[in-house]
Amino acid sequence: MRTSTLGVGILGAGPVTQAIHLPTLARIRDAFHVAKIMDVDPDIARSVAGRVGAAWTTSMDDLLADEAVQVVVICSPHQFHAEQVIAACRAGKRAVLCEKPFAMSQAEAEEIAAVSQETGVPIIVGAMHTFDPGWLAAKEHWGDLPRTAHTIRYSIVLPPNPRFEDFATEVITRPARTRQDRHDPEVAAAMVRGGIMGLAIHDLPLVRAFCPDFTDLEVLTCHVPDPSGYLVNLRIGDRNVQVFGISTDSWQPEWTFEAISDTTLLRIDFTPSYVQAGSATATITRGGESAVYGPYSANGYEGEWRYLADLADGKAARLDVTELIHDLTFALDVADKASAAVRATAESQATAESQPTAPQKEAIS
Template sequence: MAGVGIIGTGRVVRSVHLPVLRELADRLPVVHAVAATPDSARTALEGAQMSARAGVDVAALLDDEAVDVVAVCGPHWTHADHVVAACEAGKRVVLCEKPLALGVEDARRIATAADRAGTRVLVGTMHSYDPAWRAALGHARPRLGGARRVRVRAWVPRTEVLVALASGAAPPPAPPAPPPITDPSARAVVLRFALLGLGVHTATHLRALLPEVDRVTHARLLPSGGYLLGLAGPGGTAVLSGFSAGDWRRPDWHVDARGEGGRLRVDLPSSYLRAGSATARWTAAGETRRWSTPLDGYRAMWENVAEVAAGTAEPVLPLDEAVADLDYLLGIADAAAPLLGDPS
């Protein structure tokens, strides 16, 4: 058994993490939570029918000897400092919600702190833990062959709609569309944060299928911070797109990879929704295989945390791979920035 302390009790914590941890209470009991206000932490715990210490002081949580595992779920810009502090406090395991950091230097700072302390750091990109995706990739990757054409598409409703769907509430009305972004430096920042918010979920998938990207062939911002990118590398090409706006109920989040040896298609469940694993299909000459399980990526992720804390397993996504994924993704963002045009 490993006590869990949670930093931040926002939407993903209330909608996903606390419900999963309630299912795993015999292995990962929540013992402490902190948020911007004591009421925020207390309300989140009460909503999950949990009795735990609630407060606002991150240092008090890190000093709590009952906390073995720290879930870092605050604002993105706080992730790196909180993960490093948890490592320096000697915690056994840290699960950091995506993104691990806003820059590669901070990610490497985390890796150094984790190595010094012996803390195991996992990143909360739930699709990386999806059992069907992992099995399908293990089968397809050595068989795809060269001349790969990869498409990664993440078209999902806006976050408020997903949270409402996860909780059974009515979605709030859509906000007005923002005006076009005319400043080139602002467009680059929007792309970077869009990739850190949405593209990061499938960075592991893309890097596994197209390990090297040596140029961005085209780049465009879509309305409301979406993106459409063309990539090329020694192994093939890729089209990477993401869009999170609107109120539709059927997300289209998939990875499609075609090579000389066959085709892999993986349809992924949306974030915030616990809808089982991905559905994956491999097709090649004389062979068709399918993968799908009832186990969703969130539950698989927290089970991996429990196993790592118990010393019975290694992280599904090792920290050095998570850092490499971030470096890969931000390299794409930097290369795409000069090509961005007006999204109107």
């Protein structure tokens, strides 16, 4: 048995495990090896584990009881995250990495925080951009921008995930894509909520870094672009914030974050989620002069895994779980208010379209 590196146990063997975490772990074999993979589908568990020479199981309890597993990674559907994080902590593992969101309510998040404190097991959430060297370099050089920024823009334009997943690996099974009626109020609301909690949540912690009054949040407008996504204009405290995400069939991807004050512009260009191609590039412009930081050879996925290794070995300070709770409640607030706004707009439009026009009224009379 290998003992020089940390044994990783993975709960859930879907595309995120196959196309993100396994390729990342393959690059940092000096720190980790994959010990066991769990999936409820035995064929997927067996096949994915076979790629990396790991054991497999269909039981969470079996994985958590395995002494070869020191670190647990949770890549299961969102609704299971809180239960599995808590179980991993109570199993006495050395560290836990949970894909976002790590809970689906503030109550769940607070329970996780309490269990982490009780057991001493550190937890990190897979918001990879917060570990990206480009973002970290920007933090070192942006000065007073978090205090003076008045506008924050966060934009994601991506083709369907399978295009990137297939570059990273040969994915075994994935959910079928279906086109939804974005004009239906309930469908539109679900699309916006799902988009914010599944995609926008990656960088909402970055938005929050520039919004000290993040609990003072108002949705000004919310729309669902064609064919799917979200466009949300917010007022957060005294900051103007736009959060935009769209999935298109075009190829050209874009993933950008901007913070703007009267004197400074920060722009960060990230690589798409499944692209293992180095870090983001940060550009800070002041007085007509720009400084560029990056790209660096490592990306945010490697950054979070390296930090996880240091946590497990007691070499790094633990993240403040209160900050993770704030990140989650902020995302939930945006998702709840944006989905309510788009539902109301869609209902209003449906009502207006159902009313007869003036000529129709005359014909009826």
